[in-house]
Amino acid sequence: MKAYIILLFSITMLASGCRKDDIVVVDTEGIDYSDWSESTHGSSVSPDYSIVFNQNKVQRFDIVISSDNYTIMQNDLDENIGSSGGGPGGGFGVDATSSDYDPVWVPCSFNYEGIEWYNVGIRYKGNSSLTSAYQSGNNKLSLKLDFDQFEEAMPDYPNQRFYGFKQLNLNNNFDDASLMREKVGADLFREFGLASAQTSFCVVYVDFGDGPQYFGVYTIVEEVDDTVLESQFSDDSGNLYKPDGDAASFAQGTFDEGEMEVKTNEELANYADVQSLYDIINSSERTINPDTWKTSLESIFDVDTFIKWMAANTTMQNWDTYGIMTHNYYLYNNPSNHKLTWIPWDNNEALQEGKQGGALSLSLNEVNDNWPLLRYIKDIEEYDALYNLYLQQFIDEVFIPSKMVSTYENYYEMLHDYAYAEEEGYTFLRYASEFDEALYELQSHVQTRNNNVESYLSK
Template sequence: MKTAHSITCTFLFIATFLFFGSCRNDDSLTPAEESGSDEEITDPESYPDWSEETHSNSVTPDYAIVFPQNTVQRIDISISSDNWAVMQSDLAANISSSGGGPGGGPGGGMPSTSDFDPIWVPCSFTYDNTEWYQVGVRFKGNSSLRSAYQSGNNKLSFKLDFDEFEDDYPALKNQRFYGFKQLNLNNNFDDSSLLREKVVADLFRQFGLASAQTSFCALYVDKGNGPEYYGVYTIVEEVDDTVLDSQFSDGSGNLYKPDGDAASFASGTYNSEEMEKKTNEDVADYSDVKALYTIINSSTRTNDIETWKAELESILNVDGFMKWLAANTIIQNWDTYGRMTHNYYLYNNPADGLLTWIPWDNNEALQFGKQGGALSLSMDEVGNNWPLISYLVDIPEYKELYNTYLEQFINEVFIPAEITEVYNDYYTLLKDYAYAERQSYSFLSSDTDFDNGIEELKSHVQSRNDAVTDYLKQ
């Protein structure tokens, strides 16, 4: 039986509930109530900067904010000293270093690993006085990471995942940065101009090829002792996050990032483990890339060329590949297919069922390069170990298509006067930030390095146009 006291308390509780409920207006509705969702709501006291527009996954990615083309954004990352130590230990355990790692870390005598998955740790990410919480951050890169680390250069590339730790922090489920789940902060390794990553991605898109969006930022990292300037970085869009949805009519197809011998598609190299799936990972179906490998190496090529071409064109976007090959060869991007077995994606586009080539990682472009240098325009030196090039350019129809795209690229995209103006604008935009880079946090040894890097790019665009013109006259 209820006592009089308990009845009174119950009445007061009900009255209070009804009073405040009747006084609440639409502005006081929680995000869940407004959307009709019963998902857990982010705690406004613990995460005061959270808003639907800036943090949720219910908005369209805002390219204007994340990838502005005429500003250098400031980005701050704060990592606890303990987590920074974990990241350094992870590098030391996986990358050998003759002179010690960045920040005086150890590394001597450790095994050298050309490719490994660095550890994720949580960080605080701040942009425009707004914080994103418990964001996943890790180092990224293969040879660029190893080379910078071994030389004691602290300017390493980072990958960000805004909901990497959502299982640990359920209130932050599906956190986004203006609609983006992942972003790359590339350090412009071995690029004194600081422009190559951005300019090349833009050139590919201007030529009608799928390519990540990019922008510049000034990165500051706080490892427990206050923010330190890490220099000019290029923000690069993640292909399996938003590129597919923004540049294809259907982003549900298989996306692969080949890496290793199998990425050459040469005879005897096929290995599904080196065809890393970035979408539909739970479905172990590699039939599309296996079909490309089988067809490209089929004996039909030598005894029934028309059938072989038809089969190839039923699985590979040949036109798109030849278009990429022409642009890539003109700009001299050596660190990719034809020289190196990495730095591209293949996307099985549901719109036509064809594997489409998507270029990636362009910081080594716009120069003759290393490791034997960039391919010649004729590609006479390319052997059967790169069949997607050598077998296709051997066919007159495809070689003519390639030559057509060479001419189109220099006439419509890679125009010296226009590209030089782009270089001048970026020089003005980046100059102060480049000059402010510090020793051990830069690939520049002096301000003059940056100036000369820009001038080299200006000379390069003219020389490559001249080279294509001469080649097409032959």
Template sequence: MSYKDIKSVFPIEKILFFIFISVFIACSDDDTVTSTDEDDEEIVEEEEVSTTVDDTDFEATDWTTATHSKDADPDFDEVFEDNAVKRLDIVITEDRWESMLDNMTSLYGSFGGSSQGGGPVGTTSTDEDPIFVPAEVFYEGIEWYRVGVRFKGNSSLQSTWQAGNLKLSFKLDFDEFEDDYPQIDNQRFYGFKKLSLKNNFDDKSMLREKVAADVFRNAGLAVSNTAFYTVYVDHGDGPIYFGLYTLVEEVDDTVIDEQFSDDDGNLYKPDGDAATFAAGTYDEDEYVKKTNEDDADFSDVESLLNILHDASRTTDAAAWRTNLDATLDTDVFLKYLATNTVIQNWDTYGRMSHNYYLYNNPDNSKLTWIPWDNNEALQTGKQQGSAALDFSNITASQWPLISYLYTDDVYQAKYDAYVQEVIEGPFNEATVQALYASYSALIEPYATSETEGYTFLNSSADFQNAVNELNAHATSRTAAVNSYLNR
């Protein structure tokens, strides 16, 4: 394994062990030396065999219950510390790295090249995820073994790849390859099975993913924990700084396990026309199940669609609300809608038909809205958007969950109350600007390095300019909310 900072990763006992093994291998074949060229070729062949390492033959010497075992509770303080920038090292063999790049080329065309619509030239798009490969992950001098690592993302992954930038997002699955390597059965990273490393695409402040999640959480919504990490990747020639990333907790791993009392409900990640819940769009293939995948029961999302569009909405609004409240946690949705609209988020429901989860909470049998993927939040005017908090003119044929609830007087009053709650609390101008100041000071040395790493910045000045834009945005949203509430 090539690793420049081996002293920081391995204790001295391991280093001495590796030295002993190297000396033993070098000396063990002395009796095979011969003076003929033919025999020299045989010696080379024997040495190649004798020094080949069986990829499955290893001992997980760093394994402890607290760090690696499924039996440990998730350690949020260790993994998702707010006021620190931590480091992860990913070590991938050269061959496996090349297979990852080759796979990306097959999905999205040549690195640094352009294509039509997201795939290789001549294709329109791909629904296929990039491949997982086994890799080693190092953190604080501890090794995690044969971790499943792949590139992740959708349009952001495609755009970054085609721009010729290797600061790609990663997905880590710590027991993806447990069938191939029994030593890592139920391997966890401080209690976490899966984690995402977001590359902060289209965000020169590198703060939006984290701050948006903080605001959602402070508003009382279920949402992923996040933290800042520097990422180094060694794919054969030593560790290379890939830049500052945001580590994000996976919803289908610990979010539903830790933020709900029961994780046995159906979890969906809708994507496509069906994700709009527009009339006539029901499609089980687009209500992608992340739990209970082998159970063909989609009755909960089907009921939501039917009740949402039921004629009682206009003939008996009270009955319609009762039935809708029994299927969808409308209070959670309205609080989410208020928060999402106050902070402005341009790559989610109401603009794009993806980037949210629905969880059927076993406590109340209601589908509960969970936000996801917030790097496009906290800015003005994306996706031909406006500053409006009033949804009177939104298209019911496309975004009925917003349109129908907003045009109902009872639901609109709840939405308005949540808008006021958000601007006075989690997105209070002074509060969020203090958060921007704290986080930007924390990450600035890692975000603006111009001597190493991959970045979306053209210069270090881009970072501070982006932070200034966030502060100005917070001020403008306060004015917009006050205008809306005083209408």
């Protein structure tokens, strides 16, 4: 008899809206593990960036999910973010923009270049992008992969990895007709000396019972608490937080440990470091004794890195970012200097003028004390001068029009055929040539922003 593991949903999952009779089935017998090798599946090898984040090709990933488990995924979405207003669901539940909702994990078979990875955990991911896409009937949803999420089902093959990576994100390029912004934004931050996830392009096919369905062009994004810390910091043992909600603003009266999601050292976390940053940034010492305040702030927060991010972020423009939205960054307590370091995240809404009121201005004059990290740091003359210096450095050394035009054209050629092949119900493109138009918008944008920075600095 074929064996399997049935995972019953916990009370926590039930509280999030999953139905009581939903189960996740994980195969434990009858799988041919002949594809397993230490170099491809093992945990003893270093992450192979040249394969997973190949910059010169569009990877193809084939995913197989049983029809029963796919139904569980869809029911979970329907009951948690379904809408009575014509979306795929009909129920009311928690808002997916809230960190209270974690989509259900199910196992899948993951296939790449003729090699299979077994019982890989897969779930949907995203906040407003997930809600918006699902409720509009768009099936091109972002995915998270965990290659040993169900390792208990494979006791003889523990700690499965994908060329050294435990987790990967497949981001759906929501609301981005160019399909490039997620990648380009992350690369620009990293080129400017900031910690930022590696990225590359892929196309995704999912078989959930009726054969492979083309899900379209995705961006592979490295998981911060998996390999970013290990590869971009000298010590990856520090506390990592992903703030989400009012507390992510660090405004007076907003601190909440529950909104400071701990991604590492969960059992030891006491939130003392982020609490200190909150206390210092809002301290009356800022106006009474600015020099003392600066010393205290610099003892807990990597101010220089944050100002570099300010300069790059405001130059590129990004409406879904700190100063407008209370999410999309990490804070890492770097053991090498014991300072909380800013790590940007989620760039699909970058590199455009913005919406919902627009992106942050170069002057940041519109930013008030609801965003104290921006407002109070920009108000210090010394920090403002450094901000201006980094603005000039960013356009001189990184965000160079001729270089960016070439980059955009290169990615356009890589993605063109795959973008045009996207299918109705699995695309954010309203019409095929919108992909071409987006290229011209990006090319025009970089020149405009360089001109704007030069104009701002000349005043």
